[in-house]
Amino acid sequence: MTGDNATATASQERDTSRSTQHAVGTLLALLALLWLFWSSGFAWIIVIGVLIKAAVYAVSAMSLNLEFGFTGLLNFGQVGFMLVGGYTYALLVPHELGRAGSAGGSWPVWAAVLAAMVAGVLLGLVLGIPTVRLRGDYLAIVTIAIAEILRITVRSFSGLGQSFGIIQYTESFDNLAPGFVDSWAASLDVPPKDLWLFIVAWIVVLVVLGAMTLMIKSPWGRVLRAIRDDEDAVRALGKNAFWYKLQVLMIGGAIAGLSGVLFALDLSQISPVNFLPLVTFFAWTALILGGAGSLVGPVVGSIIFWVVLTQTSSLAEDLFPGMSATAVSATRFILMGALIMLLMIFRPEGLFGKREELSLEIQ
Amino acid sequence: MKSSDIILSCTQVRKHFGGVIAVDVDDLEVERTSITALIGPNGAGKTTFFDIVTGFLDPDSGEILFEGVDITNKPAHAIAHDGLVRTFQLTRILNKMTVLENMLLAAPNQTGERVGNTFFRRSTIAAQEQTHREQAIALLDRFSLLSLKDEYGGRLSGGQKKLLELARALMSNPTMVLLDEPMAGVNPALGERLLQYVLELRDEGMTFLFVEHDMDIVMRISDRVVVMATGEIIADGTPSDVRSNPAVLAAYLGEHAQDDIAGAEEGSEQ
Numbered sequence: 001m002t003g004d005n006a007t008a009t010a011s012q013e014r015d016t017s018r019s020t021q022h023a024v025g026t027l028l029a030l031l032a033l034l035w036l037f038w039s040s041g042f043a044w045i046i047v048i049g050v051l052i053k054a055a056v057y058a059v060s061a062m063s064l065n066l067e068f069g070f071t072g073l074l075n076f077g078q079v080g081f082m083l084v085g086g087y088t089y090a091l092l093v094p095h096e097l098g099r100a101g102s103a104g105g106s107w108p109v110w111a112a113v114l115a116a117m118v119a120g121v122l123l124g125l126v127l128g129i130p131t132v133r134l135r136g137d138y139l140a141i142v143t144i145a146i147a148e149i150l151r152i153t154v155r156s157f158s159g160l161g162q163s164f165g166i167i168q169y170t171e172s173f174d175n176l177a178p179g180f181v182d183s184w185a186a187s188l189d190v191p192p193k194d195l196w197l198f199i200v201a202w203i204v205v206l207v208v209l210g211a212m213t214l215m216i217k218s219p220w221g222r223v224l225r226a227i228r229d230d231e232d233a234v235r236a237l238g239k240n241a242f243w244y245k246l247q248v249l250m251i252g253g254a255i256a257g258l259s260g261v262l263f264a265l266d267l268s269q270i271s272p273v274n275f276l277p278l279v280t281f282f283a284w285t286a287l288i289l290g291g292a293g294s295l296v297g298p299v300v301g302s303i304i305f306w307v308v309l310t311q312t313s314s315l316a317e318d319l320f321p322g323m324s325a326t327a328v329s330a331t332r333f334i335l336m337g338a339l340i341m342l343l344m345i346f347r348p349e350g351l352f353g354k355r356e357e358l359s360l361e362i363q
Numbered sequence: 364m365k366s367s368d369i370i371l372s373c374t375q376v377r378k379h380f381g382g383v384i385a386v387d388v389d390d391l392e393v394e395r396t397s398i399t400a401l402i403g404p405n406g407a408g409k410t411t412f413f414d415i416v417t418g419f420l421d422p423d424s425g426e427i428l429f430e431g432v433d434i435t436n437k438p439a440h441a442i443a444h445d446g447l448v449r450t451f452q453l454t455r456i457l458n459k460m461t462v463l464e465n466m467l468l469a470a471p472n473q474t475g476e477r478v479g480n481t482f483f484r485r486s487t488i489a490a491q492e493q494t495h496r497e498q499a500i501a502l503l504d505r506f507s508l509l510s511l512k513d514e515y516g517g518r519l520s521g522g523q524k525k526l527l528e529l530a531r532a533l534m535s536n537p538t539m540v541l542l543d544e545p546m547a548g549v550n551p552a553l554g555e556r557l558l559q560y561v562l563e564l565r566d567e568g569m570t571f572l573f574v575e576h577d578m579d580i581v582m583r584i585s586d587r588v589v590v591m592a593t594g595e596i597i598a599d600g601t602p603s604d605v606r607s608n609p610a611v612l613a614a615y616l617g618e619h620a621q622d623d624i625a626g627a628e629e630g631s632e633q
Contacts, residue, residue: 011513214482219467219475219492226457226468233455236417237469237535238443239476247478 018354025291025351029300032307039311044188048198052266054306055201059259060283061290061298062208067252069292069353070216072228073132073245074140079279080147081253084123085116085260086270087154090169092116098164098271109173113261120257124249132245147277155272165271173197173265201262205299208255213295215251224248285336289343291350300351309336370395370539370570371416371447376425378408378415378594385411386422387594393539398561398571400581400602403591409574410452412591413541417449418442430538444471446538450545452574454524458517462508462527465516466499467492469534499534505560506530507553521548526557533564542573546580558584582606 040046060078067073075081092107092115107115127146131139154160170193177196185192215221223244226234231241263279264270282305290301309332316331317323323331349355371393378386386408393399401409414420416427418439427435429447443449457465473495474480475488503509506526511519519527525548532540546554561571562584575581581588581602588605590598598604598611605611 211482214485215478218481218488219473220478220481222460222464222468223476225460225464229457229459230455232419232439232451233457234468235419235439236443236449236451236455237531238440238448238471239468240438240440251478 022352025297025300028351029303032304035311036307039314045190045194048188048190048194050306050310051303052194052198052201052262053310054303055198055205056259056262056266057283057286057306058205058299058302059201059208059262060256060279061286061302062205062212063252063255063259064283064287065292065294065298066212066215066224066255067248069287069294069297070221070228071224071245071248072136073248073252074136075143075249075252076140076277076280076284077127077143077145077147078256078283079275079277080143080150081120081123081256082260082263082279083147083150083154083272083275084119085257086264086275087160087166087260088116088119088257089113089261090166090264090270091160093169093172095169096167097158097161098167098269100158100161100164103168105169109176113258116257116261117254118257120253120255120260121250122253123257124251124253125246128246128249132242132249144277144280147275147280151272151275154275161271163272165269165274167269170265170268197262197265201266204258204262208258209295209299216295220244285340288340288350291353293354294350294352297350297352304351305336308339309333312336368394370430371572372428373416374426374428376412376415376427377423378411378420379423384594386415388412388425388591388596391589391596391599393570393572394587395570396565396568397586398565398573398584400585400588401572401574401591402576402578402581402588406593407591408594409591410543411594413449413543413574416442417447417541443535443537446536447541448532448535448537448539449541450525450528450532450543452543452547454521454528456516456519456524456527456531458515460516461513462503462516462519463496463499463512465527465531466503466534467495469531470495470498471536495534502530502534506557522550522553525549526553529557537569539570539572542571542575544574544576546575546577554580 036047036050040050060082063081064075064078067075089112090105092105092112093109094103094105096103123146127139127143131142155163160166174193174196177192181196181199182192185195188195216224223234223239226239227241227244234241234244263274267274286302286305287298288301289305290297290299292298312332312335313328316328316335320327320331343350369392371391373388373391375390376386376388377384401412403409411420415422418434418437418441421436425435426433429442429445432445434442434445434447437445457468460468470491473488474484474491480488500509500512503512506529508523508527508530511523516524516527525545529540529542529545532542545557549557558580565571583602585602588598588600588602589596590605590608590611598608600608
C-alpha cells in the first residue's frame with residue numbers, strides 16, 4: 001500500500017518536472033522566434049530563409065533521432081544520406097549540369113522525391129548489413145567514411161557534375177506552387193518560390209513528426225528503445241535486434257533522403273562542397289539541443305540552432321566593434337559552442353529529452 | 364523413458380576459449396515438465412553452457428535439439444521465439460524503461476512490432492496492448508512487483524531485478540525456461556513464494572533448467588540434479604543420488620560439503 005503511494009508520487013513528480021521542462025523548452029523556442037523577427041527588423045524574407053533551413057535540418061535531425069535518440073545507433077554520416085537524396089532528386093528532375101551546361105532529367109517531382117527516399121533506404125541497407133552487427137562505434141566510423149567517400153566520388157564523375165555540381169533543377173518544383181502563394185508572397189514582400197518552399201518544408205516536418213509519433217508510440221518503438229538500452233535482453237526475449245536496427249537505418253535513410261531534397265531545393269544549386277561533414281554536425285547539434293529521444297526535440301532544436309547561428313552576427317558586432325566580417329562569422333560558432341557547453345553542463349538531456357531515459361553521460 | 368518426453372537434448376557439445384575447454388558435455392537430456400538443477404563450482408562452465416544452448420555463443424561442435432528441432436546454429440532471438448527462454452546471471456533489465464514496459468516488450472508475436480502496422484492496424488494493436496497489459500499486471504502482482512510498475516527498471520534493487528527478469532521471461536510465453544541463479548539476492552520469504560510458483564508452473568507443464576548455488580533450494584525443488592566440473596558432467600541423478608555421490612563431494616563440494624548437504628537434508632525433513 002505504501003509502495004503504491006510512493007511510486008504514484010514518484011511518477012507524478014516525474015510528470016510535473018516534465019511539463020515544466022516542456023514549458024521552458026517551448027518558451028525558449030518562442031523567444032528564439034521573437035529574436036529572429038526583431039533582429040531581422042521584421043523582414044519576412046530573412047525570417048522565411050532561416051525557417052526553411054530550420055525545417056531542412058529538423059527533418060534531418062528527426063532521422064538522426066530515430067537512429068540515435070530511440071535506437072542508440074550512431075550515424076555520423078548523415079550528410080551522405082542527404083547527398084544521395086539531394087543528388088538523386090536533382091538528377092532526375094529537369095536540370096543542367098554545372099559548367100558543361102548539358103540539360104537532362106524528365107521525372108515529375110513526386111517520382112523524384114520518392115526515388116530520393118528510396119536511395120536513402122538503399123544506402124541505409126548497404127551501410128547497415130555489414131556494420132549493424134558490430135558495436136556502435138564501428139557504425140559511427142563507417143558512416144563518417146561513407147559520407148566522405150560519396151562526396152569525393154561525386155566530385156570525380158562528369159555525369160554527376162563533378163565539382164561544378166548541378167543547377168537549374170528547382171523550376172519544376174517552383175511551378176507546382178498554387179495561385180494563393182503569389183498573392184501571399186506579394187503581401188509579405190518575399191519571392192513566391194521562397195514562400196512555397198517554406199510552406200512545403202514545414203508540411204514535410206509535420207508529416208515526418210506525425211509518422212515518427214505513430215512509429216515510436218507503438219510496440220515497434222518499444223523494441224527500439226529496448227535495443228538502445230540492452231540489445232542482448234531484446235534478443236533473449238525473441239526479438240531480432242539486427243533486423244530492427246536495419247529497419248531503422250532504412251527508415252532513417254528515407255527521411256534523411258527527403259531532407260536532402262529540401263536541402264537541394266533551398267540551395268537551388270548543389271555541388272560536393274555543400275556536403276561537407278559540417279552538415280552532419282549541424283544536424284547533430286540541433287538534435288542534442290532539442291533533446292535526443294524526444295519527438296518534438298529535434299524540431300525545436302533546429303529552430304533554435306538556426307536562429308542562434310544566423311542572428312548572433314549582430315550580437316558579435318555589438319560585443320566587439322570594428323571586428324572583420326570573417327571574425328564575426330567565426331564568433332557565431334564560438335557562441336554556438338558556448339551554448340552547447342552550457343547545455344551539456346546544466347541540461348545534458350537537451351531541452352525536451354528525458355533525463356532518466358537518455359542523457360549524454362558527461363561525468 | 365520415451366524419447367517424446369525429452370524436450371532438450373544436447374549431444375557432444377564442446378566449446379573452448381583458447382586452451383581452456385569451457386564446455387564438454389557428451390550427453391544431456393532434459394525431460395518435459397521437470398525441474399533440473401545444474402550445479403558445479405565456479406568456472407565449471409554452467410553459464411557458458413546456457414549461452415550455447417540459447418544461441419548467445421556458438422559451440423565448436425555438437426548438436427542441440429529443442430522439441431526435436433535442431434537449434435544448434437540458430438540465432439538467440441529465434442531460439443527464444445521457439446519457446447526456450449533464459450534469464451541472466453547478471454540481470455539484463457532494461458534500466459531506462461519502466462517495469463511495465465519491460466513486461467510488455469516480452470509479449471510474443473505482437474502485431475505492432477511490424478512498422479507498417481503501426482500506421483494501418485492501430486485498433487488491433489490497442490486491443491492487444493490491453494490484453495498484454497492485463498497479463499503483465501497479473502504476473503507482476505504474483506511477483507510482488509505491481510506497486511513498482513511505473514518505476515524505471517534501473518531503480519529496482521538487485522533482488523527485484525531478478526524477480527522482474529523471471530516475470531518477463533514468463534511473459535514471453537515459453538515452454539522451457541533456463542534460469543541463471545534466480546535466487547541470488549532475493550529475500551528468503553519472497554524466494555520461497557517464487558519457488559512455489561516455479562513448482563506450480565512445472566505442474567502446469569513448463570520445464571525448468573536452473574543454475575543455483577543454494578544447496579537447500581537445489582535439493583528441495585529439483586526433480587533431477589546435474590553436476591558439472593571443468594566443463595564436463597560428472598554426475599547426473601535424483602537429488603538423493605547426487606547427495607551421496609562421493610565423486611561429487613570430492614570434485615565439487617570440497618571438504619565442508621558434507622556439513623552443508625547434511626544441513627540441507629535436515630532442513631528438508633523438518
